[in-house]
Amino acid sequence: MSEKDKIKTLLVKKPLKLDCGQTISDFPLAYETYGKLNDKKDNGILVFHALTGDQFASGTNPITKKDGWWNYALGPGKAIDTDKYFVIAANVIGGCMGSFGPSDINPKTKKPYGTNFPVITINDMVNAQYNLLEYFKIEKLFCVVGGSMGGMQVLQFVSNFPNKAHTAIPIACTASHSAQNIALNELGRQSIMADRNWQDGFYEEQNKQPDKGLAVARMAAHITYLSKAGLQEKFGRKLQERDDLKFSFDADFQIESYLRYQGSVFVDRFDANSYLYITRAMDYFDLTKKFGGNLSKAFEKSNTKFFIISFTSDWLYPTSENREIVIALNAIGKNVGFVEITSDKGHDSFLLNVPDFLNTVKNFLNKSYEKIS
Amino acid sequence: MKKEFYNIAKLITKNSKILDVGCGNGELMKYITENISKDIRGIELSKTNVQKCVEKGLTVIEGDAEKDLKQFPDSSFDFVILSQTLQAFLDPENVLNELLRIGKKAIVSIPNFGHWKVRLHLLLKGTMPVTENLPNEWYNTPNLHMCTIKDFENYCKQRNIKINLKNLKFQNLFSELGIFILEK
Structure with missing residues (x-):
């Protein structure tokens, strides 16, 4: 099948x-x-x-x-x-x-x-x-x-x-x-569009995928789905598989590693253009209009x-x-x-x-x- | 069910539209739904109680009567019920005005501070009365505005609120609870 x-x-x-x-x-x-x-x-x-x-x-x-x-x-x-x-x-x-x-x-x-x-x-x-x-x-x-x-x-x-x-x-x-939610969606869209592979939305014809942009969009959005208290309780300042800070830009903290993981698995299942279109639909939503x-x-x-x-x-x-x-x-x-x-x-x-x-x-x-x- | 609830229910017309303000665990609403009118909903502050209402299949809105009554239009209910919570509001006058605005009739019950046991307690013991109906001490009571049946009647008279009351003197001394139907 x-x-x-x-x-x-x-x-x-x-x-x-x-x-x-x-x-x-x-x-x-x-x-x-x-x-x-x-x-x-x-x-x-x-x-x-x-x-x-x-x-x-x-x-x-x-x-x-x-x-x-x-x-x-x-x-x-x-x-x-x-x-x-x-x-x-x-x-x-x-x-x-x-x-x-x-x-x-x-x-x-x-x-x-x-x-x-x-x-x-x-x-x-x-x-x-x-x-x-x-x-x-x-x-x-x-x-x-x-x-x-x-x-x-x-x-x-x-x-x-x-x-x-x-x-x-x-x-x-x-x-x-709300304005805040439109702003957050725009952040995600701009992240996708800033990815060189996005190619004005015609990436598929060129066999490219704006994975980095989409992953960053997902990471940013994922933070908004959680609460400060929830994040603090789950991750706090816990370090990721290391005993001390590495003085680099690796994922030192568990929260960084977690977000990177969320971003990376998301791109395997979701289309960047769909992300643009659906967030746009949410932003346009105003039942009172x-x-x-x-x-x-x-x-x-x-x-x-x-x-x-x-x-x-x-x-x-x-x-x-x-x-x-x-x-x-x-x-x-x-x-x-x-x-x-x-x-x-x-x-x-x-x-x-x-x-x-x-x-x-x-x-x-x-x-x-x-x-x- | 509390005797008070049967007495309140008796005052309600069949199939009328009702709002129970501070509906607690929904006991009175359930009784009214099953026996008098299905067109009833409640407002309740406590999350635990809201859950209990949902379990009973009742329509309940989690909210605060002091803030959330203003969303209802004028005369949108035939009866608005407020059972023994008037004295616990920060601004009971405002709540009463709201009840009479949104309800054609308001059924209000109050613990009577003029009951002989209360009077005797203060007179003989010299401490704040603690009774079955008023179980809290002065430092942890939710009751901010205690009044007597007579006080409540005077209040309504001053504001031209119609109140059903007979034999005030007797009731003020011997009723632990006052249940009133109010109308503007």
Whole structure:
């Protein structure tokens, strides 16, 4: 079985008008499913992934051979219990795990799109994934859930399709990307673009890879996913396999070595142009824009029950930004619950083994499902 | 369940829209959900209690009543419940105003500092009263603004807040707890 055979793909024939003005059609949307859709088709959950995630949320990712990115939360008997629910996860468009993305071949030029790929938005990603509901003939999902950029997609989904999900769990996210987060994304993009091998985005035609730039982008981003306390506790000033400082620029400290490792493994699984496109989509995300700055209006038509979760040590998408969503929903009398989970693991908390978080998700889902079924 | 909760629940109209401010572990909300109205949600400060509410399948918002009531529009609930926490707020006057703004009716309960046991304790022992309802010592009590049923009634009268109260003298002496329905 070749690598590509391990990826399930839906060929979306219906034209999709992107926010940038271009229209795409006949494009591939890679997806994976876990669990079984029941006869009533009322147990469907659509999971949205974050910046560097993909459709392989649970089990072993057949391409990278690593654990699925949401293995702690998703699987048989877990918080999102695939013995009970039918979970669909897709690779976002612009991504690099089988969905339509910048490394695809442009039929006109017979070369990879590179930076000729259209700029996509969170709205485009969600509209593309909506096709999966029709494909699986699901009238209404039980839940849409995701963290970080996945949470933004949850918000966008409910706003676009107000009656297509009974419940929604946006986790550690925002309704409008902050200046700080745009700045951090720009740092990553500039790092990629500064790599000589990037070649204005047409590196694949020249058999080059901007690995150094992409690795530095990942290293910088990785720091933002952790907390100061978490880093201090895990690494402190511990030295890497040495008894004393070497008075050089080697990785003397464990934290340096750890970040270098994170950077080096990332380039093996991720495409630099996808990183540019997806961070751009996050930066462009402002759900209030279409509604004159009034976030409540984005949810006016929805009857979805929201449950919003943030983490105490997340400084990338802090509780205050998550709370803005709660406030907007309360202002129009929508059904919304909110919990801030105590964790020193920073923004990454939603991906890790944080029992309070996992229990909360499990309880919310199971109790809500009792009510609808 | 506490007797107080049954008494509060009795005051609530069927299928009305309710907010329980400081809903604790959700015991009262659960009872109301199962017996009176499903359209209920709570605000709770304690993370542990918020978790307990989620376990019960209740809609709860982690938050602080002193800061977070302002997000709700005017008259957005038929009933807003505040059980025995008014005296613990830094600014109870502001909280009461908010309750009456967001709720068509507010159900407020207070531990009565005018109860005869409390009066007797202070009179005879000369120390701050410690009773079943007021179990803390002066140095660790969360209660910043204790009042009596009479105080509370005077407060409402001065501000033209409608309050249901009969036989004030008797109640102020013999009730450990005052439960009131307030309306602007």
